Each structure stands twice: as structure tokens, then as C-alpha cells.
Amino acid sequence: MTLPTTQRRSAVLALPLAAALMLAACGSGGTNGGNDPHTITLSYASANPTDQVYEVLAKDYMAAHPGVNIKTNRIALNAANQTLTTQMQAGNGPDVMWINAGAGQAASIGHLAKAGKLLPLTDPSLKSIIPATELEGYSSNGTLYGVPSSSMISGIVYNDEVAKQNGVTITPSSTLQDVISQCGAVKAKGKAIFGLAGSIPENSGIMAMEIATSTVYGSNPNWNQDRAADKTTFENTPGWHQALQAVIDLNKSGCFQAGAAGAGFDTLTNYESQGKIFGFFAPSGATKDIMDSAHGAVKLIALPFPAPQGTKTYMTLSADLGLAGNKNSKNPKLVEDFIKFSVSPAEAKKFADAQGAIPIGNVDSSDLLPQYQKVAGLLKGQQYRPYGVDGWQNGQVYNALGTGTTGLITGQKSIDDVLKMMDAAWSS
Amino acid sequence: MTMIESQGRAANDRRSTEAPKPARRPRSRYRVGYGYWWWALPAVVLMIVLIYLAIASGAFYAFTNWTGIGSFDFIGLKNFRRIFQTAELTGALKNSLILGFGFLVFTNILGLLFALALNRRLKTRHLLRVLLFMPVVIAPIAVSYIWKFIFAYEGPLNQVLGAIGLKSWQHDWLTDPKLALAAVLVVMVWQNTGMVMVIYLAGLATVPAELEEAAAIDGAGAFRRFRAITIPMIQPSIAIATTLMLIQGFRIFDQVLALTGGGPAGATQTLATEVYQQTFVFTNFGFGAALALVLSVLIFIVTIVQQYATRDRT
Numbered sequence: 001m002t003l004p005t006t007q008r009r010s011a012v013l014a015l016p017l018a019a020a021l022m023l024a025a026c027g028s029g030g031t032n033g034g035n036d037p038h039t040i041t042l043s044y045a046s047a048n049p050t051d052q053v054y055e056v057l058a059k060d061y062m063a064a065h066p067g068v069n070i071k072t073n074r075i076a077l078n079a080a081n082q083t084l085t086t087q088m089q090a091g092n093g094p095d096v097m098w099i100n101a102g103a104g105q106a107a108s109i110g111h112l113a114k115a116g117k118l119l120p121l122t123d124p125s126l127k128s129i130i131p132a133t134e135l136e137g138y139s140s141n142g143t144l145y146g147v148p149s150s151s152m153i154s155g156i157v158y159n160d161e162v163a164k165q166n167g168v169t170i171t172p173s174s175t176l177q178d179v180i181s182q183c184g185a186v187k188a189k190g191k192a193i194f195g196l197a198g199s200i201p202e203n204s205g206i207m208a209m210e211i212a213t214s215t216v217y218g219s220n221p222n223w224n225q226d227r228a229a230d231k232t233t234f235e236n237t238p239g240w241h242q243a244l245q246a247v248i249d250l251n252k253s254g255c256f257q258a259g260a261a262g263a264g265f266d267t268l269t270n271y272e273s274q275g276k277i278f279g280f281f282a283p284s285g286a287t288k289d290i291m292d293s294a295h296g297a298v299k300l301i302a303l304p305f306p307a308p309q310g311t312k313t314y315m316t317l318s319a320d321l322g323l324a325g326n327k328n329s330k331n332p333k334l335v336e337d338f339i340k341f342s343v344s345p346a347e348a349k350k351f352a353d354a355q356g357a358i359p360i361g362n363v364d365s366s367d368l369l370p371q372y373q374k375v376a377g378l379l380k381g382q383q384y385r386p387y388g389v390d391g392w393q394n395g396q397v398y399n400a401l402g403t404g405t406t407g408l409i410t411g412q413k414s415i416d417d418v419l420k421m422m423d424a425a426w427s428s
Numbered sequence: 429m430t431m432i433e434s435q436g437r438a439a440n441d442r443r444s445t446e447a448p449k450p451a452r453r454p455r456s457r458y459r460v461g462y463g464y465w466w467w468a469l470p471a472v473v474l475m476i477v478l479i480y481l482a483i484a485s486g487a488f489y490a491f492t493n494w495t496g497i498g499s500f501d502f503i504g505l506k507n508f509r510r511i512f513q514t515a516e517l518t519g520a521l522k523n524s525l526i527l528g529f530g531f532l533v534f535t536n537i538l539g540l541l542f543a544l545a546l547n548r549r550l551k552t553r554h555l556l557r558v559l560l561f562m563p564v565v566i567a568p569i570a571v572s573y574i575w576k577f578i579f580a581y582e583g584p585l586n587q588v589l590g591a592i593g594l595k596s597w598q599h600d601w602l603t604d605p606k607l608a609l610a611a612v613l614v615v616m617v618w619q620n621t622g623m624v625m626v627i628y629l630a631g632l633a634t635v636p637a638e639l640e641e642a643a644a645i646d647g648a649g650a651f652r653r654f655r656a657i658t659i660p661m662i663q664p665s666i667a668i669a670t671t672l673m674l675i676q677g678f679r680i681f682d683q684v685l686a687l688t689g690g691g692p693a694g695a696t697q698t699l700a701t702e703v704y705q706q707t708f709v710f711t712n713f714g715f716g717a718a719l720a721l722v723l724s725v726l727i728f729i730v731t732i733v734q735q736y737a738t739r740d741r742t
Binding site: 081082085088089105106111112114115116117198199200201258259261262263267394395396399403404406407410412413421424428 | 495498694705710711
């Protein structure tokens with residue numbers, strides 16, 4: 001059986017052509033608001049499909065600015081870095097986007113600003129709204145490119161009621177030695193004060209960072225700048241040795257659950273719900289997520305990690321997620337106005353409450369959710385430091401800290417090994 | 429040479445000595461029919477564009493410092509020097525080799541043993557074949573999470589060991605740096621032995637029972653028959669099974685990511701997980717491409733050597 005020559009030739013040509021058109025169609029799904037001066041797009045990342053905070057923010061802006069249209073686009077959190085980077089590289093990124101502070105992630109201020117993809121925010125009032133400690137993470141070469149959406153404490157998500165029932169007391173004024181002295185008795189009951197997901201470098205890393213906030217950044221808030229200028233190294237900083245020694249001491253004293261080095265987040269969830277652990281290391285927004293899931297059956301609070309005796313405890317205040325604009329947006333003024341709107345006091349409070357976080361800007365204790373009341377004094381007294389990782393050169397340094405901390409627990413690494421790994425990662 | 433092979437070759441020789449028929453000239457220069465090579469052209473073009481050009485461009489980026497966005501510089505062999513000067517990455521290379529060869533050896537030994545055991549005679553062999561093959565059809569990621577649960581500190585394995593009085597054997601299987609890699613290998617072998625068994629069963633089906641019976645009558649023992657008759661006749665199956673398992677072992681990814689995430693402290697990182705981490709977690713696309721190139725070249729070289737070693741020598 002044969003076909004007429006023309007049809008056969010057409011068929012041969014049509015197949016690659018159709019494939020090319022399909023591929024072109026795949027690549028043309030841009031999210032940019034286009035030429036409509038009243039329409040912009042907003043892409044945000046969320047692990048929870050029912051998360052409405054950015055949708056509410058967009059609706060509030062549209063209500064306050066009749067005629068403006070904001071098209072929202074939710075991206076699954078685990079795909080956000082790759083999706084946003086690819087869109088921005090392809091030139092079809094959103095006008096406004098969810099973004100990470102610092103340079104440790106793909107979709108971060110440092111990474112995208114260096115590539116010239118972000119819109120400089122020129123409104124001078126923005127710099128006064130953003131806490132001075134957070135400006136570094138949202139700037140690149142002195143230019144502001146983004147604003148944080150809320151603040152959280154990177155500390156201990158703690159069940160104070162269950163801990164007290166087991167005879168354990170930890171307060172914001174406790175020291176590391178106070179905690180360690182209580183671990184043995186708890187371990188004897190088959191429980192642990194802290195749960196650690198050691199198989200996840202981010203969880204080991206956040207714990208070490210919480211201690212380092214007091215031992216490193218407490219005495220030298222400019223440590224990151226010193227490291228960037230090669231005035232110091234991880235290995236040569238006593239505070240880093242102190243922080244990692246604290247991890248070893250906590251482990252030796254049985255402060256973590258059995259099998260901590262290989263545990264995942266599922267272990268933390270199971271043990272927390274069974275009362276086998278009293279706290280774990282996470283951004284404080286987790287308090288709300290868990291309390292909401294438990295429908296009020298669990299009451300959690302946020303606490304800073306107690307510093308070693310003789311060192312003042314500083315809380316880790318992290319505002320590492322925010323919003324930034326696309327440099328290629330057709331409506332840069334609208335983009336900047338929307339970003340500014342997101343940190344207005346009313347919106348910042350609404351956003352923070354929905355996320356179980358602390359509002360951006362000047363905060364009064366009446367603005368705080370119940371889980372933050374024990375640390376209201378530390379917040380008021382500004383006894384906090386920003387999350388040091390936000391000022392690090394790249395994500396490998398934090399990964400080296402996380403995997404190295406787990407290595408300290410398994411005995412694979414020494415403190416010097418870990419700090420050398422971090423220095424090498426910083427320079428890579 | 430076996431009798432069967434002799435007959436097959438004789439048939440081939442007859443065909444090759446027959447006078448070739450004169451090729452029929454097409455009536456028109458442009459006239460085509462089914463079976464002409466250029467009907468495959470669209471697929472070939474797509475494959476070249478989507479696979480080979482993508483691989484070639486990936487190889488190009490291995491010589492750059494591209495971060496996935498913005499411009500990049502050509503940095504020569506710097507990425508490759510870094511790979512071989514970084515202890516973590518040479519460790520990943522070593523782990524890839526251990527997993528690759530371990531996977532090759534264990535799946536083939538166990539797969540062949542199961543195939544021999546379930547080839548003939550046993551009444552329940554069909555049911556047992558299904559049971560052994562079943563893990564192959566489950567997604568590796570799902571299998572890995574099941575095993576992660578089994579290996580967990582308070583998981584079933586340690587509970588069983590405790591229940592039978594072997595408390596001293598209880599371990600934190602996935603956290604102990606000495607055991608974690610072996611645990612990953614166990615999961616890989618457990619899931620894929622069924623596949624190798626099926627390949628060998630197909631090979632064993634070509635071994636005539638009469639031949640073995642004749643050898644047995646001539647006084648050849650079981651091992652002699654296996655060495656002199658079975659092994660030569662299933663040579664093609666050995667080549668296929670070893671090639672597939674070697675390649676699969678070297679590019680292992682899902683199981684490592686799900687079971688240990690490359691931990692504890694990098695003890696189970698492989699080249700494939702490092703490629704993923706460097707490229708998509710740290711956005712070092714250039715460096716990740718260099719790692720991927722090293723992995724590809726490694727697989728290519730080892731496969732060539734392996735093909736040579738298992739070639740048909742008859």
C-alpha cells in the first residue's frame with residue numbers, strides 16, 4: 001500500500017512540525033501580566049494547597065485599588081525554586097514572586113538579583129518598614145530587591161504542658177546546662193526533651209544555627225560580613241566550636257530521642273503526638289500548623305535555644321520568605337506598590353496571624369499570638385539576631401553544617417571536620 | 429559448539445550461500461513504500477534533538493560555571509579538578525562503584541539461583557516466580573519507604589531481633605555509617621532479583637532438557653552440566669542481565685534518596701545523588717553537569733569492558 005507522494009511528503013514534514021509546535025506551546029505558558037497596565041501576576045509557593053494567605057493579600061489589594069487585577073499562581077513548595085528560576089531565565093516569570101532571602105536557594109534575592117532579574121525597589125519608605133537586621137537578606141550590592149512577609153523564631157517548638165508533667169522546665173532564661181541536667185531523668189522514662197530529624201540536614205542545621213545565634217552572632221552581629229571579607233573563618237571562631245560542642249554534649253546526655261541521627265520529620269510528628277518528646281527545632285510557624293491540626297488538643301509555644309552558661313541567649317528571628325518584583329514587568333510601579341502594600345501594618349498583621357508568625361515592622365506584645373507571649377520580652381528588648389544563614393554565600397555551607405552536625409552525632413566527624421567543611425563550602 | 433547452535437549456524441550458512449536475488453528497481457525515483465528508512469526520520473530527528481543534543485549541551489555546560497540563570501563563563505577543566513579533589517565527591521564515586529558492582533554480583537547470583545531452582549520440576553514454581561517478580565513492578569520509591577520503615581530504629585526488624593533474644597544485633601541500620609550503604613544495597617538487590625531471575629529463566633528455556641539428560645547419562649554431575657552446558661547456552665542472558673544491572677547500579681538514585689538522603693553525613697552519597705544535589709539544590713548547573721558527565725563516562729567505560737568480558741566466544 002502506498003500513499004500519493006505529496007501526502008507522504010506532507011506527513012513526513014508534518015510530524016516534526018507538529019512536535020515543534022507542541023514544544024513551542026509548552027514553552028509559551030508565561031505568567032507575566034502582559035501589557036495591561038492594571039494587571040499583574042503573583043506567584044507564590046506553598047506546601048499546603050488550602051493556604052490562602054497570598055490569595056487574601058491579592059484580594060485585599062484589589063479591593064483597595066478598584067480596577068487592578070492580580071492573577072495568582074500557586075506553586076508547590078518543593079518545585080518553587082526550580083519553577084521560578086526556569087521562568088525567570090526564560091523571560092516569562094511572574095510580576096511579583098515569593099522569594100527566599102539571602103543567596104542560599106535558587107529562587108533567592110542574591111541569586112536572581114545577581115542575574116539581573118529582579119526589580120529594584122526604590123520607594124525610600126520601604127527601608128524604614130523592614131527591620132534593619134533583615135535588610136541584608138533582601139538587598140544585593142546595597143540595592144533593595146524584596147521585602148519579608150513575616151518573621152518567625154527559629155527555635156524550639158515546645159510543649160510546655162507535657163514537659164512540666166514530666167518534671168522538665170525550660171524558659172527563655174534557662175541555660176544549656178539547665179537543659180542538659182534534666183535530660184537523664186527524661187531518658188530514663190523512655191522519652192527525650194528534644195526530637196531531632198537527623199536524616200534531614202536542614203533540621204540538624206537549624207538546631208546548630210539556633211545555638212550559634214547566641215555563641216557566634218550574639219557577640220558579633222557582623223560575623224557574616226567578617227567571613228565574607230576573609231577576616232575570620234568558621235574554624236577560627238570560638239563561638240562555632242562552642243555551638244557544635246553543645247550539640248555533642250546534648251547528644252551524650254541523651255537529650256535527643258533514640259535513633260535521632262536517622263530520624264525524619266515523621267518521627268518528630270509521631271513522637272510529639274505520643275508525648276515522647278517535648279520539643280523540636282523548627283521555625284515557629286510550625287506551632288500554629290500543629291495546633292490547628294490537633295484542633296486545640298495540643299498547646300505549643302516558641303522558645304529560643306538556651307545558650308551555654310556565661311553566654312547571653314539570643315533568639316533567632318528569621319524573616320527569610322518574602323516578595324520581590326520582576327525587572328521585566330510591564331507595570332513596575334504597580335508591582336512596587338503591591339509589594340509595599342504587603343508590609344503595611346494591617347496586611348502584615350493579617351498575614352502573620354494566618355501563618356502563625358510575627359508581623360513585619362514595629363511589633364507590640366498585643367500583636368503577638370499566644371505562642372509568642374513567653375518571648376515577648378526578648379522581642380521588645382531586641383534580644384535577637386537574624387538567621388545567620390540568610391547572609392551566607394551559598395546553600396552548600398548550610399548543607400555542610402547540617403550533614404556535619406549529624407556526623408557529630410554518629411561520630412563520623414569532629415568539630416574541626418565540620419568547620420573545615422563549612423569553610424570549604426563557603427569558598428566553593 | 430552445541431548441537432542446537434550447530435543447526436542454527438548451518439541454516440544461516442545455507443542462507444548466506446544462496447545466490448542473491450537481483451534488487452527490484454523502484455518504478456519511480458520518488459516512489460516509496462512501507463519499510464523505507466526515512467519513515468523513521470521524524471523519530472530519529474526528535475531523538476537527536478531531544479536526547480543527544482540535550483546530552484551534548486549538558487556536556488558543554490560541564491565546562492562552565494553556569495548557575496541555572498544568567499550568563500556563565502567557560503572555566504575549562506576546573507569543575508573536573510574539583511570533583512577529584514573533593515573528598516565528599518570521591519567518596520560518592522567510591523560508593524557508586526561499590527553499589528554498582530555489588531548490585532551486579534548479588535542480583536546475578538541470586539537471580540540465577542532462583543531461576544535454576546524454579547526452572548523445572550517444582551510444582552509451585554509459577555506461583556513462586558510471580559512472588560519473586562512482584563517487587564520489580566512496585567515503584568522503587570515506594571519500596572524504599574517500606575524498607576525505611578523496616579530499618580527504622582523502632583521498626584519491625586529491630587523489634588523482631590529483640591523478640592527472638594538478639595538485642596545485641598539491633599542497630600540503627602540507616603544511621604550507622606558502616607551499615608547504611610549495605611542497607612541500601614539490600615533494598616536494591618531485594619527489588620531487582622526478580623528481574624534478573626526472569627532474564628535467566630528466558631535463557632534457561634533455550635537449554636534442551638534432552639541435552640542435559642544425555643550429559644547426565646554420560647556421567648556428568650550437576651555442576652559439570654551447569655558449567656559445560658547451561659552457562660554457555662545462557663551466555664546471551666548473562667550479557668543482558670549483567671549489563672542492565674551494572675548500569676542500573678551505577679545510576680542508583682531513588683533508593684538512596686528515600687532511605688538515607690545520602691546520609692549519615694554523606695556516607696551513602698552516590699554520583700547520581702550528588703548530581704541532583706549540586707544541580708537542583710545548590711543550583712551549580714555547570715558543576716552538576718560535570719558530575720553527570722563523569723558518571724556517564726564511567727558507565728560507558730565499564731559497560732564496554734563488561735560487554736567485552738561477556739561476549740559470545742563460540
